[in-house]
Structure formats: structure tokens, C-alpha cells
Amino acid sequence: MKDAAGALTEAASPGGSRTPDWPALAATGLLGAAVPQEYGGGGLGALDTALLYEAAGEGCADTGLLFAAAAHLFACVRPLVEFGSERIRKALLPALCSGELVAGNAMTEPDAGSDVSHLATRATKVEGGYLLDGVKSFVSNGPVAGLYVTYATTDPGGAYFSTTAFAVDRNSPGLVVGPPMEKTGLTSCQAGRIAFTRCFVPDDRVVGSPGQGRLVFETSMEWERSCLFAIYLGQQERLIGQCVQHARERSQFGKRLADHQAVADRLAGMRLRLESGRLLLHRACAEIDDGEDASLWAALAKLAVSEAAVATALDAARIFGGRGHLTEYGIEQQVRDALPATTFSGTSDIQRRLIAREMGL
Amino acid sequence: MADVDRATLHDRLLGYVRDDLKAGTEAEPLTVDSPLLDMGVLDSVRTARLLAHIRSEYGVRVPPGQMTGEHFRSVAAIADLVLTLRSQAASL
Numbered sequence: 001m002k003d004a005a006g007a008l009t010e011a012a013s014p015g016g017s018r019t020p021d022w023p024a025l026a027a028t029g030l031l032g033a034a035v036p037q038e039y040g041g042g043g044l045g046a047l048d049t050a051l052l053y054e055a056a057g058e059g060c061a062d063t064g065l066l067f068a069a070a071a072h073l074f075a076c077v078r079p080l081v082e083f084g085s086e087r088i089r090k091a092l093l094p095a096l097c098s099g100e101l102v103a104g105n106a107m108t109e110p111d112a113g114s115d116v117s118h119l120a121t122r123a124t125k126v127e128g129g130y131l132l133d134g135v136k137s138f139v140s141n142g143p144v145a146g147l148y149v150t151y152a153t154t155d156p157g158g159a160y161f162s163t164t165a166f167a168v169d170r171n172s173p174g175l176v177v178g179p180p181m182e183k184t185g186l187t188s189c190q191a192g193r194i195a196f197t198r199c200f201v202p203d204d205r206v207v208g209s210p211g212q213g214r215l216v217f218e219t220s221m222e223w224e225r226s227c228l229f230a231i232y233l234g235q236q237e238r239l240i241g242q243c244v245q246h247a248r249e250r251s252q253f254g255k256r257l258a259d260h261q262a263v264a265d266r267l268a269g270m271r272l273r274l275e276s277g278r279l280l281l282h283r284a285c286a287e288i289d290d291g292e293d294a295s296l297w298a299a300l301a302k303l304a305v306s307e308a309a310v311a312t313a314l315d316a317a318r319i320f321g322g323r324g325h326l327t328e329y330g331i332e333q334q335v336r337d338a339l340p341a342t343t344f345s346g347t348s349d350i351q352r353r354l355i356a357r358e359m360g361l
Numbered sequence: 362m363a364d365v366d367r368a369t370l371h372d373r374l375l376g377y378v379r380d381d382l383k384a385g386t387e388a389e390p391l392t393v394d395s396p397l398l399d400m401g402v403l404d405s406v407r408t409a410r411l412l413a414h415i416r417s418e419y420g421v422r423v424p425p426g427q428m429t430g431e432h433f434r435s436v437a438a439i440a441d442l443v444l445t446l447r448s449q450a451a452s453l
């Protein structure tokens with residue numbers, strides 16, 4: 001897997017962004033890893049899927065490319081596997097696994113980021129389906145996707161049951177795809193806005209039942225907070241390897257960097273963060289595979305791994321000194337790709353809130 | 362927990378929703394038929410707590426298919442759901 005993932009980046013300039021080659025991503029097994037085989041997937045559970053993404057993260061230095069695949073699988077395809085009707089699954093999953101169809105998750109709105117309990121996007125019931133009105137932002141894969149898994153308010157007084165999930169085709173009348181947003185990290189995964197204006201979605205494209213949107217979203221977030229973040233375990237493994245090599249090879253003050261205790265201590269801290277995050281992440285996956293409530297473990301894993309990814313990328317930049325800031329060494333790209341990890345799938349503050357909730361506070 | 366009848370379950374769930382989830386007021390006390398969704402009691406945090414409570418207190422997990430507004434609209438509806446899930450678990 002490491003080698004296959006490494007080959008994904010051969011086509012482009014180092015440090016630059018790429019356009020994902022979706023069939024090539026599919027060929028590595030990443031797009032459909034956690035989809036039952038009968039629908040064209042790999043039939044893996046959460047832990048095996050995480051191990052696959054971890055290996056890919058180690059082999060492929062373009063984290064954005066893997067993020068594009070992961071956003072597709074965990075936030076869009078998994079909800080269809082778990083909550084989609086048999087009709088939806090048969091119609092969409094094979095193409096989603098083969099890379100023929102790309103998906104984007106459209107939950108965030110200009111005024112609904114951390115707090116998605118009051119979505120301004122409305123779905124009004126009409127004969128045979130719903131009319132969607134509203135704007136979604138930060139949709140990863142948005143500019144290139146053929147399918148959107150989106151969420152809209154169907155019952156404003158329904159509290160936890162106020163929203164419904166929909167699988168919407170890109171070519172639906174009334175759906176407008178915005179241009180790619182300019183961002184600093186994960187640049188190989190384009191993100192953009194999606195606007196719905198009286199956009200008709202048929203009843204058979206409701207994912208789960210009406211009112212289950214929150215449940216569908218939370219379930220997909222458990223997969224993201226565990227499996228997607230496995231990419232960042234792989235990234236840390238790769239960075240630590242590069243730093244160890246650099247610390248052995250470069251000398252200052254007449255001895256190897258590795259022999260300066262401050263550098264060795266920094267590397268030990270990097271390893272500690274990686275291994276602690278890995279244990280939490282594997283535990284979260286095991287809880288999912290056992291059919292247990294994984295919310296606590298997924299929040300702990302997401303918090304630990306994303307914060308570790310940022311700290312370790314910054315540590316790598318220090319260990320490489322001036323070279324850490326040169327594009328050709330690739331370290332600065334790793335910093336830019338790690339930074340957003342503490343924001344998407346729920347910020348670090350939100351993970352702490354979830355952990356506190358699970359502690360009964 | 363041994364078998365529980367509907368009236369006892371109503372009392373216990375009512376107590377939990379009123380005291381732990383802080384629903385209802387002195388002027389408008391909570392009843393088993395109070396509309397929990399319209400009252401905004403069941404936001405995502407309190408829904409998660411309620412589900413954990415049902416799991417630990419009554420030994421049943423609410424399957425995704427049963428997670429609908431219909432089953433959570435009032436204490437009485439939640440009690441019916443718990444009783445159904447318990448009888449299904451017992452017959453396994």
C-alpha cells in the first residue's frame with residue numbers, strides 16, 4: 001500500500017498540488033475500502049480501513065490527495081452504506097467505489113460551522129420529493145463532485161430530529177457549484193460552495209428517514225474522526241523517519257544533530273505523540289467494529305492525532321532548520337497540510353466538549 | 362434490572378428528563394405527554410445523554426432505525442420504545 005500510494009504522486013511537481021486521479025485512487029482500494037464487496041468495495045471494517053489509510057499516509061507525501069479520497073469515503077459513501085435504501089446503494093455505491101462518481105459532503109454553512117444544530121438550508125416537502133434552498137460552504141471535493149451528501153432543516157421544531165440527509169446529483173436543476181476556494185493546505189483536494197435554489201430532490205434520495213440527518217452525520221463523523229485521521233498517523237511516521245535520517249546525517253558543533261540532547265528529546269516527543277494517538281485511533285476503530293458507541297474514543301483519537309500532526313510537522317520544520325522552509329524539502333507542505341486537521345471534522349474545542357459530555361459533565 | 366411496568370417506567374423516565382436533562386419549569390411542569398421536541402429539550406447533547414441513560418439503566422441500545430422523532434416526542438413515547446426494545450431483547 002505504501003508503494004502504491006507513493007506512486008500516486010509521481011505525475012506532479014514536488015510540493016505542488018495535483019488533481020486527484022480518481023480511478024488510480026480507486027485502484028489502490030482507498031475509495032471503497034469500507035464498502036461491502038457486493039457493492040464493489042473492499043469489505044473492510046474500520047480498523048483495517050484505518051490501517052490502509054495509515055499506510056497510504058506514510059507512502060504518499062501529498063496528504064491532500066488522500067484527504068480527497070477520505071472525505072469521499074467517510075463523509076459521503078459510509079452514510080449511504082449505513083443509512084441508504086437498497087435502491088440508493090445499488091445505484092450509487094459501485095460507481096463511488098470505482099472512482100467514476102466522486103462525492104462531497106455539504107454540511108457546513110456560512111453561519112453554521114461548529115454548531116450545526118440550526119441549518120439555514122431548508123428542505124420543503126412537495127409532491128414526490130423536497131425542494132432545497134440554501135448555501136453550503138467548505139465542501140471538500142465540491143468543485144469536482146458528481147454527488148453531494150447534504151443536510152437540510154425539514155422540521156425547525158424537531159430539535160435533534162430537525163434535519164434530514166439527502167444524496168443530491170450535481171446536475172439537479174437549481175444546484176450551482178462554486179469555484180475552488182484558495183486555501184493553504186490540502187491543496188490537492190479542491191473545496192468550494194454549493195448553492196441550492198428550489199433544487200428538487202426526489203423522495204428516494206432521502207438518506208435514512210426524514211429527521212435522521214443528525215444521526216447520519218454523527219455516525220459519519222465517527223468514521224472520519226477515526227479512519228480519516230489515520231492518514232495523519234502515516235504522515236507523522238514518514239516525517240519522523242525523515243527527521244531521524246536528517247539528525248543522523250547532519251552535524252553541527254562537531255557532532256551529529258542526533259547527539260544534541262535537545263534534538264533527540266524532540267524526536268522522542270514526536271514518537272510519543274504518534275504512538276499515543278495511534279493507540280487511541282485503533283481503539284476507536286475497534287469500538288466501531290464491535291458495534292459499540294465509539295463517540296468518546298473517536299473524539300479522543302481525533303483530538304490526539306490532529307494536535308500531534310500539527311506539533312510534529314512544526315517540530316520537523318525546526319529539526320530541518322532553514323531547509324524546513326524550502327519547498328524542495330517538502331516539510332513546509334507537511335505543516336500546511338497538518339494545520340487544518342485541528343479544524344475539520346469538529347475543531348479541537350468541539351472534541352473536548354464531546355469528551356466532557358461523554359464523561360457525564 | 363428486573364422487569365419494569367409502564368407506570369414505573371413513566372415515573373423514572375419523567376424524573377430523569379426533568380432533573381437530569383432540566384426540562385420543564387415550576388409554572389409548566391413536565392408531564393409524560395409534554396412535547397419534548399417542540400420544547401427543544403432534545404438537542405444533540407441531551408439526546409446523547411438520554412441514549413446513554415437508556416443503555417445503562419434499562420440495558421437496551423436504541424438501533425439507528427428507531428432513532429426517529431416519533432419515538433422521542435414525549436416521555437410516554439420514549440417509555441414505549443424502551444418497553445418494546447426490552448421485550449425484543451428478552452425474546453432473543
Ligand SMILES: Cc1cc2nc3c(=O)[nH]c(=O)nc-3n(C[C@H](O)[C@H](O)[C@H](O)COP(=O)(O)OP(=O)(O)OC[C@H]3O[C@@H](n4cnc5c(N)ncnc54)[C@H](O)[C@@H]3O)c2cc1C
Pocket residue numbers: 071104105106107108109112113114115137138139140141186191340343344345346347348349350353
Ligand atoms: C480543509 C477543510 C476541509 C473541510 N471540509 C468540509 C467538508 O467537506 N464539508 C463540510 O461540511 N465542512 C467542511 N469543512 C468545514 C469545517 O467542518 C468547519 O470549518 C469546522 O466545523 C469549524 O467551523 P467554522 O469554520 O465555522 O468555525 P467556528 O464554528 O466559527 O469556530 C471558530 C472558533 O470558535 C471555536 N468554538 C466554536 N464553538 C465553540 C464552543 N461551543 N466551545 C468552544 N469553542 C468553540 C472553534 O473551536 C474555533 O476555534 C472543512 C474545513 C476545512 C478547514
